[in-house]
Structures are given as structure tokens and as C-alpha cells.
Amino acid sequence: MMWRRLPPSRMLVMFEAVIQCGGVTRAATTMNVSQPSVTQTIRQLEEHIGVPLFDRTVRPLRLTEAGRLLHEATYSGFNNIISAIDEMSWLKGSSVRPCTVAAPVGFATYWLMPRLAHFSAQYPDYPVNVLTTQEGAPLLSPRVDIAIRFGSGPWTDGQSDNLFDERIRPVCSPALARKSTDNNIPFDNVTLIHVEFNDSRWTSWDEYLQMTQRPKRGIRNSLHFTNYVQAAQAALDGRGLMLGWRSITYDMEREGRLVPMYGDAVAAKDSFVLVRKFDSRNKSVELLAGWLIEKAKCY
Amino acid sequence: MMWRRLPPSRMLVMFEAVIQCGGVTRAATTMNVSQPSVTQTIRQLEEHIGVPLFDRTVRPLRLTEAGRLLHEATYSGFNNIISAIDEMSWLKGSSVRPCTVAAPVGFATYWLMPRLAHFSAQYPDYPVNVLTTQEGAPLLSPRVDIAIRFGSGPWTDGQSDNLFDERIRPVCSPALARKSTDNNIPFDNVTLIHVEFNDSRWTSWDEYLQMTQRPKRGIRNSLHFTNYVQAAQAALDGRGLMLGWRSITYDMEREGRLVPMYGDAVAAKDSFVLVRKFDSRNKSVELLAGWLIEKAKCY
DNA sequence: AGTTATGATAGGCTAGGAGTTATAATGATG
DNA sequence: CATCATTATAACTCCTAGCCTATCATAACT
DSSP states (O other): OGGGGOOOHHHHHHHHHHHHHTSHHHHHHHTTSOHHHHHHHHHHHHHHHTSOOEETTSSSOEEOHHHHHHHHHHHHHHHHHHHHHHHHHHHHHOSSOOEEEEEEHHHIIIIIHHHHHHHHHHOTTSOEEEEEESSSOOOOBTTBSEEEEEEOOOOOSSEEEEEEEEEEEEEEOHHHHHHHHHHTOOGGGSOEEEEOOSOTTSOOHHHHHHHTTOOOOOSTTEEEESSHHHHHHHHHTTSOEEEEEHHHHHHHHHTTSSEEOSSOOEEEEEEEEEEEOTTOOOHHHHHHHHHHHHHHHTO | OGGGGOOOHHHHHHHHHHHHHTSHHHHHHHTTSOHHHHHHHHHHHHHHHTSOOEETTSSSOEEOHHHHHHHHHHHHHHHHHHHHHHHHHHHHHOSSOOEEEEEEHHHIIIIIHHHHHHHHHHOTTSOEEEEEESSSOOOOBTTBSEEEEEEOOOOOSSEEEEEEEEEEEEEEOHHHHHHHHHHTOOGGGSOEEEEOOSOTTSOOHHHHHHHTTOOOOOSTTEEEESSHHHHHHHHHTTSOEEEEEHHHHHHHHHTTSSEEOSSOOEEEEEEEEEEEOTTOOOHHHHHHHHHHHHHHHTO
């Protein structure tokens, strides 16, 4: 009876695509369909639900509050299903049970994934699965061997090891930094790149300005994104100043693609913790957990 | 890129229906399609994934390990999406923000839902949403105002109040109980109704037998189910002896539809705890939380 | 073993989903 | 204000996904 309200997955997939690509047109090209097709599909979805998902009074379409809600739900919902399928596929071929690690989406994208590539190269016989979550503290479960949580803990449902504290500071592209210093542009005139999260633990620009005792900014000179991927891209393109989370921008800073600018680093309230099952008979769990902890040290 | 592996929702919905109805034929009738259609759809899904989902060597089709995995994922995944949509629909009509409570599936079905019916009757102006989870400890999140958890805590992400401890004892229908006592049937000859959960915190028959120092049973005389709904139905029909969780079977016991039989109650390791957000500006959260705690007392 | 209940297979048909092109409308930008 | 970029609307086409009937195969039950 529950599926009466469930929209066809096509629509939800399109919806996600539009969000990811940041616009109908781009979504259309990446999905290999025409632009009107996407518009139609989104309309159908909105009709199906009965609520507008996008704000049409602004041109690169932006999510409404309702849209953001749905986005969160579908994103993690699909992730659940897909990662289960992945796991099953592995389970079919090799008899080696893969190790599944759950992590918050930003951490997974910018810290975990790049490193996992190395891990897989080093230990090709130990398959690893990543389950991204919208929440900061994924639970251990039959399907999750390692959970990486952002918070204060302590957690008692498994063996926990601290990975690192989180630190935040403004960063931007080297080009923008040079331009700013050369022309002596004051902080207040620089475009700020915002990421709209619902998680209260993620420090926002507003909070940062407050913590560093700077005046609050208006909506002038600001770019808004709903995910870190786009925001980071905008920063790399030199379109503004982003609040750089250490776990997310560290690699990019090291490569010189982003540089700290305008202001000090601020410690986040919480830190990242790796929690693994107590009784993991699975060798790969121990191996991967140790490996990640090691990587976190030298970071 | 992630949707490459996502099967059409039709298939997943059918899959869920087959599980819920406990068979292809029954699923067909409840979904208003022909039986071959269902068979087809399931085959397509299995092809899509590349893994058999059902064990065909047994006649009322049973889930394989892989199937169980997928079931869990889709169930909670869809639940996420649907409850988000529900919430949005409410949000459209009335400006009163609904209160969303997340709870483990068994608790939600058998304890929460029946009581919520009364709550809604009493306070029609306070809409309530239920989000069922496969795990025992749902998190608070922007979308979840109240989380009901089964575990040992303590949890610090919100204000927590104990609801009640869990207790387990064998129960069956009055008819079966009478027949057993009349004919002096020994415990070892009674059919046991099993529920297959992956959550280690749910005590199984094996554990119960061990705790009460009875001999372990073979697979003879046993019925297996994957969810409590079916299992409870089987118990009500007098088809065997079920391990009755207080939170689940209490109402049915009070109505005389189930009676305790063969053996003592055993305390579960953990208890149910209600966790609500610290700063709930939402009146309905406070109201509902207090109401539930009150109900839990007199139960 | 015979009977019943349940699921699998084959083949054919049709409705409507999903996409296309062409064009208009509207916000962003300078 | 002019131009560009992006999204909305309309009308039409196509094809395939999904369903059905009919029949067969096999497990469960007694």
C-alpha cells in the first residue's frame, strides 16, 4: 500500500541529475536526452507530489525547501539500494566478503574516495564498498562494517578510533588570491561561496563570521550551492571564497589549487571518528580500518 | 552515474510485494495484475542484478541471503523517500509543521501506530509522521524530531526518556494453548515460529532456549518468516508458538488473542528509549513526546 | 501416488510513456 | 536596453514495456 505515493524512479533520477548538474540544460546533456524532456519529467514529478520542487523565479534553477527535503531522502535512499546491489554483485563473484564503510557524503567524496583508490590499488583482493549518508553519524549494521562519524561521541557500539579534528578556514583559488592582494581588495568585497546543509554541525559562513568577530554579510556577493562538489568547483574556478573544511580541501590545498586567504582557521566543534565492529571476523575490516587510521595520522 | 545500477522501481515494488504477501500469486492479486506478470518482473529484476533473489527449490518462495539484503535496503530506502513526500504534502496544506518520529519497524507497527491513532483522534491539529527503520537506533536529523531507539544508550544527541524495558516470552493462540494442555503435548513437539532478523539485539528462539536452558531444536516443526507481521498472523491463526516481545504482543495478549505458554518471561538486554531534539521549537514534538511517555507508563 | 497449490514459459497485443523538434517566454548580464 | 542563457509550452511520433491468456512444470500435502 505504501507505493501508492512513490513516484516512478525515472523522475527521481532526473531530479537528482538536475540537482547534481545544477540546471535543466546540463542535466539534459549528461543524461543524453533533450532539454524539454527533462523539464517535462520534473513537472510530472512536481505534479505527482503536489509541491513545487524548484524556485522558478531565479534562473539557474534553485531548490525549494521541499525540494531539499526530497533530495536528501532520495539521495540516501538510492544510495542504500545501490550499495546493497553492489555488495550482492561482489558476493556472487568472489567469495571474499567486501568491507562496507559508511561515511558522511562530504567526507566520502573528498577524503575517503581518493584514498580508497590507493587502497584498492595496494590490496586488490580486498573489495571495499562505500555507503554515503546524509547524516553525520552512520550506524554500524549488518551491512556496515566501518562507520565514520562526525560528532563528539563517545560511541559504544563498536571500537572507536579518532581520525582527526576538523578545522575550517577560508580558501580560494591562487588566481583570486593574487588579484585580491594586488588590488588590495577588502574582505567585505569578496564573493562568498555558501553551501546549504541542513546539518547544524556544519559551520556556515554566518557562524564563521560570528566566531571571528567579523560583521555579518548581506546576500550581496554570494554564491549558493547545495553540495560541496559544485561549491568546490566554483572555488577552484576562482569565483569566490569558500569555507574550506580540512577534510575536504586539504588535498586541493596541498596541490596548490586552493590557498588559505582572509582569516584564520577555526576549530570545529566535533571531530571525525572511525568506529568498527567489535567482532569483525572479516580480515579486510581490520586491514582497512588500520590503513585509514594510518592515513589520517599523516594528513 | 550512480543510476546505472538502479533497477526500475516497478521491479523493486513488485519484489517488496512478493515478500509482503509471501508468494507470487498473492502478490499478483493484491497488485491487480496476473501471476505471470509478477513472475516476469521478478525474473527481470534478478537478471538486472545478476543474483537470484528467491530460492525456487521450495514452494512458497523464500528469500535468499542476497534477497534479504536487497529487501532491507529497498524497504528502508523507499520508506525514506515516501515519508519525505508525505511530510512535504502536509507542509503544503497546513502551515503546522508535522512531528516526525522514527522507530524500529516492529515497534512502529505494533506499539506506536495503534496508539498514534488515538493521539491523532485526540489532537487532530497535530499531524504526526512515522518513519520506520530497519535499525534499532534511528538518528535525530532535520527530518526526524523524535527517535525511538532500542539499545543501551546513553544517547547525548537529544533529551532521552526511558519508555520501558523489553521482555520476551512464548505466546500462542488460546485455541492452540487449550489443545496443548488438553492433550498434554510436550514443549518439544510444538511448532516454533521464527522471525529472521539480522539485528543481533533481537533475541531469537535459539537464544531463548539457551537462556532458559532448554535443548536446542532442529529445523523440524518450525515456521520461518522475515517480518513480524506475518509471524504474528501465523501465531494468531494458531499455527505455532511465537517468541512474544512485550512491545509487540502486549495488545494482543490483553485482548485475549494470544496467551503466554510454555515457559517464563526473559528480560531483553536493552530497553526502548525516546530521544527528542533538545531545541524543539515545535510544540507538537513536546506534546507527542509527553503523551507517548505517559502511554508507556501505563502499559 | 494422486491431488492441489504454486510458479515458470511462450507468444501476441496494445496503450501510453518517453522522447523529439520547433518556438515562445523569462531571468541574468553588462 | 539589448543580448544571452536558460527554461517552458505545444504538437507529434514511435516503440517498447508491460500485461494478458493459455499451458506446462514442479513442490507440498495427505
